[in-house]
Amino acid sequence: MSFSIKRRKLIKAGAASVLVASAATVFLESKNAKKLNNVKFDGNANTTTPIPDKTFEHELAVKDNLQKVKFFNQTFSDDLFLTKEKYTIFQQALKRILRVQKVIGYANFNLVSFDDMILYSNRFPQIGRFTKEELALIDELFFYDANKYGFYGSKVIKDLTSKVSKKETVKIAGSGHYLFYGDALTKFNQLKKDVGPDLILTSGVRSVVKQLQLFLAKLDESKGNLSLASRSLAPPGHSYHGIGDFDVGKKGFGKLNFTAEFSSTDEYKKLIELKYVDLRYTKDNQVGVRYEPWHIKVV
Numbered sequence: 001m002s003f004s005i006k007r008r009k010l011i012k013a014g015a016a017s018v019l020v021a022s023a024a025t026v027f028l029e030s031k032n033a034k035k036l037n038n039v040k041f042d043g044n045a046n047t048t049t050p051i052p053d054k055t056f057e058h059e060l061a062v063k064d065n066l067q068k069v070k071f072f073n074q075t076f077s078d079d080l081f082l083t084k085e086k087y088t089i090f091q092q093a094l095k096r097i098l099r100v101q102k103v104i105g106y107a108n109f110n111l112v113s114f115d116d117m118i119l120y121s122n123r124f125p126q127i128g129r130f131t132k133e134e135l136a137l138i139d140e141l142f143f144y145d146a147n148k149y150g151f152y153g154s155k156v157i158k159d160l161t162s163k164v165s166k167k168e169t170v171k172i173a174g175s176g177h178y179l180f181y182g183d184a185l186t187k188f189n190q191l192k193k194d195v196g197p198d199l200i201l202t203s204g205v206r207s208v209v210k211q212l213q214l215f216l217a218k219l220d221e222s223k224g225n226l227s228l229a230s231r232s233l234a235p236p237g238h239s240y241h242g243i244g245d246f247d248v249g250k251k252g253f254g255k256l257n258f259t260a261e262f263s264s265t266d267e268y269k270k271l272i273e274l275k276y277v278d279l280r281y282t283k284d285n286q287v288g289v290r291y292e293p294w295h296i297k298v299v
């Protein structure tokens with residue numbers, strides 16, 4: 001009990017520290033000065049140099065955003081990074097979160113809440129308690145304004161400790177994933193009927209913690225580049241997986257299900273023709289996320 005009171009205090013302290021952090025830019029640093037790896041623009045993006053009027057500026061911003069969505073895996077000059085000091089703490093936190101996943105299992109982890117994650121870490125020595133610094137960093141990441149590093153989607157879950165009620169979800173056999181009863185489940189079942197048995201669920205309901213783990217793993221791959229990570233994955237609190245959306249794939253297609261390759265499958269071709277199917281992240285989305293032909297909009 002005393003722990004949860006303490007932690008809530010810490011959360012508050014963390015939220016306050018975000019203000020300090022953003023003012024002093026200790027949380028993020030732009031790597032403008034550092035070498036960029038292969039920033040490439042296609043075609044004539046660099047060939048026009050008139051002084052832009054307002055409309056033109058807007059067009060440039062849209063074009064810039066679309067370039068980033070297209071070349072989501074490259075580094076751009078205005079990308080924002082974790083500071084070195086935070087990077088070390090972040091890696092410790094990620095490792096600890098992965099240990100939680102190992103202890104409670106992949107499927108259970110999809111629904112785990114922040115409070116439960118803390119309880120598990122306190123109970124199981126093989127996980128180990130989260131340090132104050134790790135909790136402060138998680139808090140900071142959750143409450144930081146993602147727009148500042150180029151993610152323009154909505155924050156659909158505003159509470160770090162929000163819980164998914166297991167009763168509202170159903171585990172989809174053979175997938176290790178859950179769907180919310182209601183629109184999500186109805187849509188998935190209809191899709192299976194209309195597309196065929198090779199259509200599988202590759203990711204369903206994700207708690208804030210699950211999204212946090214995925215985002216941190218992406219941040220690890222991107223060497224602390226928050227902008228780059230957020231072009232592939234919504235930051236925690238910003239994922240519609242938390243409130244209904246889900247991902248589909250083709251049986252046996254493995255990791256390719258999460259690449260543009262998925263759009264070459266018969267399953268994709270069939271599903272995109274269905275009137276009731278909408279993709280969350282289209283090729284020309286203004287949210288700042290790569291094209292995701294596998295992500296079905298439910299909400």
Ligand SMILES: [Zn+2]
Pocket residue numbers: 203241246247294295296
């Ligand atoms: Zn998705």
